[in-house]
Amino acid sequence: MVGLKEIDQGVCITVEDNGIGVEKSKEQNKQSKNNHQSYGSKILGERIDILNYNQIKKIRFGLSNLNKKGINSGTCATLFIPFSIIKNLTPKIAHSFPNYEKN
16 A cells, blocks of 8 residues: 655655565575675665755665564555755756645
């Protein structure tokens, strides 16, 4: 499931799956004899650090386990991007962002 909502002067994007979860995945990777190295999180973190440089409001990213009745039921990835950074990255597009009224 993918979600998108405006919060705290920015956009929050969430992606949820119904896999084994972050902790179980780490556990399986440690037990595996496969020496596969995943660089996705490291590269994403480096990109976020670059974009956050000299910014008051920062981009934030997190991963968490989804739990239903105490059982791992997947992973939730959350990315928050402040409007100030969106505006700097896409000056022409940011001005056409709809101004949503809160009820």
